[in-house]
Amino acid sequence: xxxxxxxxxxxxxxxxxxxxxxxxxxxAVMGATRQLRSQQEQSIALHSxxxxxxRAWTAAEVLREYLHQQVLDxxxxxxxxxxxxxxxxxxxxxxxxxxxxASLSLGPEDPANPSYRLVTAQIxxxxxxxxxxxxxxxxxxxxxxxxxxxxxxxxSDGEPDTRAINFKDGLNVGGNIGFIxxxxxxxxxxxxxxxxxxxxxxxxxxxxxxxxxVHICGGGSGQQPISLIHASCDVDIRSFTVSVxxxxxxxxxxxxxxxxxxxxxANGTADIVSGTHNNIYAHDGKSEAGATCVETPPNNCxxxxxxxxxxxxxxxxTKVNGGLYxxxxxxxxxxxxxxxxxxxGTEGLVNGQACTPNSNYECVAxxxxxxxxxxxxxxxxxxxxxxxxxxxYIFSYDGNNIRVKVKGLEDIPDTPxxxxxxxxxxxxxxxxxxxxxxxICKKQTFYANNKEECPAKITWYTASGNQPVIHPxxxxxxxxxxGAFCHNWRLSGNSxxxxxxxxxxxxxxxxxxxxxxxxxxxxxxxxxxxTGGSWTNTVxxxxxxxxxxxxxVSGMTAIGVCDNNHYSTVTxxxxxxxxxxxxxxxxxGIGNYALLAGSCPEGSQNGCSKExxxxxxxxxxxxxxxxxxxGDLFEGGQDTHIYGYVSSLGQGSRRTTLTTNKMGNTTRxxxxxxxxxxxxxxxSGGLGADSSPPQPGSAVLRWTRYL
Amino acid sequence: MQDAIDxxxxxxxxxxxxxxxxGMLLAMLALLAMLMLFRxxxxxxxxxxxDSRQNGDRSLALLMAHQHLHDAGYGLPAAxxxxxxxxxxATLDPDTGALPDCTAAAGASxxxxxxxxxxxxxxxxxxxxxxxxxxxxxxxxxYYLMPVSCETSGWPTSWQPQWLLSDxxxxxxxxxxxxxxxxxxxACQALGAAGSGGVSVTLRGQHTGSGTALExxxxxxxxxxx
Numbered sequence: 001x002x003x004x005x006x007x008x009x010x011x012x013x014x015x016x017x018x019x020x021x022x023x024x025x026x027x028a029v030m031g032a033t034r035q036l037r038s039q040q041e042q043s044i045a046l047h048s049x050x051x052x053x054x055r056a057w058t059a060a061e062v063l064r065e066y067l068h069q070q071v072l073d074x075x076x077x078x079x080x081x082x083x084x085x086x087x088x089x090x091x092x093x094x095x096x097x098x099x100x101x102a103s104l105s106l107g108p109e110d111p112a113n114p115s116y117r118l119v120t121a122q123i124x125x126x127x128x129x130x131x132x133x134x135x136x137x138x139x140x141x142x143x144x145x146x147x148x149x150x151x152x153x154x155x156s157d158g159e160p161d162t163r164a165i166n167f168k169d170g171l172n173v174g175g176n177i178g179f180i181x182x183x184x185x186x187x188x189x190x191x192x193x194x195x196x197x198x199x200x201x202x203x204x205x206x207x208x209x210x211x212x213x214v215h216i217c218g219g220g221s222g223q224q225p226i227s228l229i230h231a232s233c234d235v236d237i238r239s240f241t242v243s244v245x246x247x248x249x250x251x252x253x254x255x256x257x258x259x260x261x262x263x264x265x266a267n268g269t270a271d272i273v274s275g276t277h278n279n280i281y282a283h284d285g286k287s288e289a290g291a292t293c294v295e296t297p298p299n300n301c302x303x304x305x306x307x308x309x310x311x312x313x314x315x316x317x318t319k320v321n322g323g324l325y326x327x328x329x330x331x332x333x334x335x336x337x338x339x340x341x342x343x344x345g346t347e348g349l350v351n352g353q354a355c356t357p358n359s360n361y362e363c364v365a366x367x368x369x370x371x372x373x374x375x376x377x378x379x380x381x382x383x384x385x386x387x388x389x390x391x392x393y394i395f396s397y398d399g400n401n402i403r404v405k406v407k408g409l410e411d412i413p414d415t416p417x418x419x420x421x422x423x424x425x426x427x428x429x430x431x432x433x434x435x436x437x438x439x440i441c442k443k444q445t446f447y448a449n450n451k452e453e454c455p456a457k458i459t460w461y462t463a464s465g466n467q468p469v470i471h472p473x474x475x476x477x478x479x480x481x482x483g484a485f486c487h488n489w490r491l492s493g494n495s496x497x498x499x500x501x502x503x504x505x506x507x508x509x510x511x512x513x514x515x516x517x518x519x520x521x522x523x524x525x526x527x528x529x530x531t532g533g534s535w536t537n538t539v540x541x542x543x544x545x546x547x548x549x550x551x552x553v554s555g556m557t558a559i560g561v562c563d564n565n566h567y568s569t570v571t572x573x574x575x576x577x578x579x580x581x582x583x584x585x586x587x588x589g590i591g592n593y594a595l596l597a598g599s600c601p602e603g604s605q606n607g608c609s610k611e612x613x614x615x616x617x618x619x620x621x622x623x624x625x626x627x628x629x630x631g632d633l634f635e636g637g638q639d640t641h642i643y644g645y646v647s648s649l650g651q652g653s654r655r656t657t658l659t660t661n662k663m664g665n666t667t668r669x670x671x672x673x674x675x676x677x678x679x680x681x682x683x684s685g686g687l688g689a690d691s692s693p694p695q696p697g698s699a700v701l702r703w704t705r706y707l
Numbered sequence: 708m709q710d711a712i713d714x715x716x717x718x719x720x721x722x723x724x725x726x727x728x729x730g731m732l733l734a735m736l737a738l739l740a741m742l743m744l745f746r747x748x749x750x751x752x753x754x755x756x757x758d759s760r761q762n763g764d765r766s767l768a769l770l771m772a773h774q775h776l777h778d779a780g781y782g783l784p785a786a787x788x789x790x791x792x793x794x795x796x797a798t799l800d801p802d803t804g805a806l807p808d809c810t811a812a813a814g815a816s817x818x819x820x821x822x823x824x825x826x827x828x829x830x831x832x833x834x835x836x837x838x839x840x841x842x843x844x845x846x847x848x849x850y851y852l853m854p855v856s857c858e859t860s861g862w863p864t865s866w867q868p869q870w871l872l873s874d875x876x877x878x879x880x881x882x883x884x885x886x887x888x889x890x891x892x893x894a895c896q897a898l899g900a901a902g903s904g905g906v907s908v909t910l911r912g913q914h915t916g917s918g919t920a921l922e923x924x925x926x927x928x929x930x931x932x933x
Contacts, residue, residue, distance in 0.1 A: 039760065701902045701928060704777060
């Protein structure tokens, strides 16, 4: 028994030992396995996170390429902007890009820099989805979109179908302004800002568009109706006999006396006194768009007041052909059907009661037109430095000498080819009573009879006084006597042409004080055509003057660009005066312009900020025969007559409540071209698609961060 | 039959005692060897596991540091090196967060420093003061200096350090190598895929155990080439 008992104990001990060893090994193996698995998961997670990040960054670049495609031209940009602007965030279909989702949101327009927009993308990239090692990387990428740039006007050889007078920073005409066109011609007036016109005498207006309000307080038009008045606030027209096909306003419309319409849509109210109208729609602020203004509206026309009603009010012999439709009330007192009955459709009341048909109107369900969208104005970049290479003469001043670079003259080599010139410039000694007055010379000299040293005379002075024509900008210490023009170039010449015909580029601001000019003037600063001297002192654009000159235009005479009795043939601008005749398309129609002003600091690409924009204000107090383009503001004095289109682009920062585009009383803009110039002069200017092709936009990855 | 039985019994008893002793000795030796082998295996396994964990932690710290680094310059209209991104050397008091007198790195690019400070603007509107953040590496650890409000110039001297990597384990501290790219042609791209960055930052350390180099680079695309 004893022996048997011992054998059993040894068996149990062995069994227990094996079990303990087995348990220890099992625990050790499981522990090691768990640790290994943990390490593997950490390693895989790191790896998958890297994959997720790589996908997110790759998607960021793909989106940049996509956005780049959206700003290659204005059509693409418009379509993209309209698609994305209506919602705060738009999901992007990333196609076969596995594991990546993205959404885009468009940032607001920066008034200081309208040439770019920001787009924010949120990119979510996942790796090894639906496993324990799934990783997600969320990247926020902000893209800087440089918008496509369109330049104004059309090339002179293009069809002038989209002629437009463009004003940015508002338009304020205190008195009467008149636009004179040939029969059948039409043009648009586009204004970024408010339009306030005391009295408008027009014919041939295609459309008036304003990002603010349109207030026209008197005047009348000819036979041609205005096709469209579209305002991003109010339309207030009083005592202006005109027929308008369509009026649209994002807030209220007030028409008083003699205005007739075919279609009128107001997001707010419509207040109508007289005239004949087809259909009038007033959303009364109850649509999704509301009834809003971006700009603070200008003063009402005299006699106008803010509406004290809702919906539509028609007074005093208003004729209605179609119907009155409103989301507010309707007060049709004084209106009658032009024939039969007109319709009333309202969600509110009619004269304080539910609509009841009578002999004048019938009641129908309100069927509203879509709310009026705001007016948008394409950004336009204008920097005269891009025209520098077109200039026949570039004038600069180093504090001692007037320096001139010449280019494109018939018998004078372009300045860069003149190795012997000091610093690459001709020097000009426009000094009273010295023989070299008005000559450009290779070195300082008072003897102009040496044609080698002084190849050409480029200013024409009075026979009586040999007065200098070109006065350089004065230094600050000698400014007191020269008044406001002290720091400007000042041209005080003599008829019939004060400097040689051609494109004259001035580095700085320019005052045309006295003289008559056959030139296209370009200034990096401002240009001021003053009231000095005879009223016949004026500026003729090259194409208006033509090759042989033009006479008896309002009693004024311009010398010819190519043939005249005042300047040597060596100074003929050879791009215009060719063997085949006068080339009005030279430099893509720049000869249509009389005045061009405003620039960005040197080295700027694709425009600059408002704060850094230089000059760009053009002020005229005389007659100007040619188109005008001001980079910032335009101001016309009383009795200013301009024989071409005027554009001001508001790129500077000088706009204030009082400082806007202005025109004095009886300003006249003549868009009718005399018969003898219709083949070579385009009043809408050039510098369109031909001269500076539309610049495509671009998309740049501006900022990124992980979320 | 009885003779046969008598012959077998004495032989079995003698052999049983000696064999038991020898068997026990051999068993003990075998058990000892196995235990030593087991100890070695477990020890090595533990060491490798610790190294692997530390390497993983280190990689994770670098990953986190890179994600924070991408905030640098975000939302600033004109993010500028040295003004909005400052490589420098300083001593951090981890308890108080004091980081006085961060000495700007001298000499030409690239710079190897222990501190990198940056500025960014989360809401991008410029109406609120920007935010400053940073990275700092020392023998005490690798720290993310959490965002604090700051001015548009100069750097805070008081921070809220957050450990990204606390266990240096006798290894040399991580280094921050900052390289500036002056031209667009030399610009870097984030993960080689997107952007055009003017600054790249490389975090350098060593793998625990093997001591092999551990490097990871980030391209800061919020800083254009300058």
